[in-house]
Amino acid sequence: xxxxxxxxxxxxxxxxxxxxxxxxxxxxxxxxxxxxxxxxxxxxxxxxxxxxxxxxxxxxxxxxxxxxxxxxxxxxxxxxxxxxxxx
Numbered sequence: 001x002x003x004x005x006x007x008x009x010x011x012x013x014x015x016x017x018x019x020x021x022x023x024x025x026x027x028x029x030x031x032x033x034x035x036x037x038x039x040x041x042x043x044x045x046x047x048x049x050x051x052x053x054x055x056x057x058x059x060x061x062x063x064x065x066x067x068x069x070x071x072x073x074x075x076x077x078x079x080x081x082x083x084x085x086x087x
Contacts, residue, residue: 013071013081022064029056 030053037049071081 010075010078010081012075013068015068018064018068022061025060025064026057029053029060 033049033053033056037045037052040046040049075081
């Protein structure tokens with residue numbers, strides 16, 4: 001199926017800005033967890049803090065990936081790709 005290349009077609013979702021936003025969100029999650037948990041001196045607590053930061057970063061990564069996939073699906077369907085803040 002050929003795509004319409006006229007001027008009224010919807011712009012495709014980019015990869016750079018969502019990637020930068022995801023990286024910043026992942027760094028923010030890790031920083032917040034680290035600020036609350038790194039003063040711990042017990043190695044077990046330190047391990048739990050680092051594991052919590054890692055899990056938080058993975059959750060943010062998959063949330064952002066899901067959001068970006070929905071934008072590409074809407075683009076493929078010919079619908080607007082702008083979503084609300086919580087989509």
